[in-house]
Every structure is written in structure tokens, then in C-alpha cells.
Amino acid sequence: MARPDKAAAVAELSERFRSSTAGVLTEYRGLTVAQLKELRRALGEHATYTVVKNTLTAIAAKEAGVDAFDGQLSGPTAIAFVTGDPVEAAKGLRDFARANPQLVIKAGYLEGRTLDAAAITSLADLESREVLLAKLAGAMKASLTNAAYLFAAPLSQAARAVDALRVKRETETPAGQPEAAPEQAEQAGAETTEG
Template identity: 65%
Template sequence: MARAEKTTAVAEIVDSFNASAGAVLTEYRGLTVKQLQDLRRSLGENANYAVVKNTLAKLAANEAGISGVDDLLTGPTAIAFINGDVVEAAKGLRDFAKANPTLVIKGGFLDGAVLDAKEVAKLADLESREVLLGKLAGAMLASLSQAVYLLNAPLAQAARLAGALQAKAEQDPTILAGGAGVPAAAEEPPAVEAAAADEAPAEEASEDAAPAAETTDEAAADETTESTDA
């Protein structure tokens, strides 16, 4: 390989390392061209599966600041540069390896850490991002429903209390004035009116006494007349 071609190839692998969320290194010995095509189709947008030369991959890893993968770069190597869901890509590689034992997962690289084959398998056993987001959304909706219920419950109770108070007030308006159904006490009459009420019987008694006096005078006059005639 010419130096220019080598430099270009290394730069492409560096770009793939930098642009990917992670990578899974595999040995593809024994896979046919058709099987490699099927594997790429099965990964879809989650990963870009590329056959690489170990020496170029080592140079690219060093330039990308990735260390610890040199031991994985032995034998025929193809790297799945993960662009989408890391878990889905790991599941796709695992399932394809089960159906095609000639594909061997050697390890990987994720978030600055090197993974061995067992750790990649554990990654494949995790739930996908969509499933986790669905569970998170369900939990959030459940919490939101509980919060709405707790907020609305006191308001509903207050509304029922207000309705009961309104119905009670329609039956007994004095309850709104604090009377609680007891009529308010009658106001006392003014002092002048009370005094006038006390004087009225005395005047009537004087008027009644006048005829009695007249009767006494008539009796005295009759006695005088009788004395003169005698």
C-alpha cells in the first residue's frame, strides 16, 4: 500500500472512531461475502461494519486517543462502528454470531473504556433505549397522575363544602350572618317612647276621676235644697 493510500485509510478509520458512540471488534474469518452483506443490513443505521487492517487500525486508534485495543487487533478484523443505539448494535452482532458461529466478537470500546467479549455480551442483554424510554415515560405519567390527583382532591372537597353551605344558606339565610338559625334580638324602643307609654295611663285615670267629682257636687246641692225647704 502506498504511503498516500495508507494515510488516507488511517484518516478514515480515525474519523470513524471519533464519529461513533462506540465500536465492537470482530473476527470474520470464514464468513462469505453474502454473509457480510447480510450482517451489514441487519445492523442498519445502528452501525457501520468495515473490514480493516490491524496495523492501520492500531495507528488510527492511537491517533484517536483510544488505548488498550491493540490486543484485540489480531487475526482478520472487522469493526462495527456504532452510530445509533449501542445496545441494539450489540444485540444485532450477538444474534448474528449465534446464527453464524464463524463471526467471533473479540471485544469493544465504549465511553473511553475497553470492553472484552463478555462485557459486550452483557451490553447486548440490556434493554434497548426505546424500551427504557418507554418505561421512564410510563413511570413519569404515573407520578404525574398521582400528583394531579393529590392536587385536585382538596379542591374537590372544598367545592363540595361550598355547595353544602350554599344549600344550607338557601334554607336558612341567617346562617350567613352568623346567626346559625337563631333570630336576631329585637331592638329596645327609644327612652322617649317608653316614657310616653308610662304617662298615658295616668292621664286616662284623671279623665275618669272628673265625673266622680261632678257627682259629689250635685249631691251637696241637693242636700242644701232640702234644708231650705224644711
């Protein structure tokens, strides 16, 4: 690999492997340029689909510490490098492959873990990160609302009880007479029992 252009290609691929959270290796034999363009759009904005040379890709993957493609690099090869939500890219690949059986999903990696084609399809069946976060937020809001209700109910009952005692006390004290202080009430009670 003495040629500078090959060394630059390997360095670029190595960097793409390192900077992506996921990658999917595909064989695109039989797809037209227009179909590849359509596939790139289907992957979403956080994924790129790059046609690669097998030998250079093997070297770059090894340099980046990615072993998911060992033994898989043959035929016309392209990789979907994912920097965002891997579910969106997996759905785009799965749906495109259903409509265009020439696209073969071979293998992939996700945050350092190796994935086979079945795992990538399973990943596509998940809901997107945004949907899962929205559901989590909704569940948390409902839980907090329920907790607030459960917490507020005893407090409001206590407040009503205190208010009822205040009203009762006001109605029992004769109008115009000041309410006896607690010490005076105790002395009055003691004198009544002695006399």
C-alpha cells in the first residue's frame, strides 16, 4: 500500500469507522445509480452510504478496531455509516431491501458490537429513539401526576380538617369574649376540679 491515494482512502475509512456509532455492510450488485441515490435518501440524515473497496476497507476496519466485517468483504460492497439513530438507518435499509431484493445486508456493528443480518432487521423493528424518549416522557409525566395527586389528597384532607377545627372553635367562643390563653384554660380547669 505504497500509493498515497490508497493510504488516504484507508485513513478516511478508518476515521469513518471511529466516528460512527454503527455501520452496516451491504452488497449492492444489480442496483442502478438511481436506486443507490434512493437508498441514500432512505437512510435518513444521520447516515451515509459509501461504496468501498474491499481490500482497503479490511485494512481500515482493522486499524479502527472493527472486526464485524471479517470474512464478509467480497463482491460489490458498500457501507452505511451511521452517526445518529441506528434504528432509522436500519429501517431505511430493511425497507429498501424489501422493495429491491438486489440489496443484500451482510453484517454490521453497533457501538462496538457485531451484528448479523437478522440482528439488523430486528433493530429496524424497534421504534426510533425520539419515539421511545417521547413515550418515556409521557410515562414519567403520568407517574408524576399520579404521585402529585396521591400526595396532595392527604394534604388537602388535613387542610380541610384544620379549617373545620378553626371554624368550630370560632363558633364555640362567645362573641365579644377573647379566647382564653392555653395557660388560663388549664388554671380554670384546675380551679373547677378543686372547688
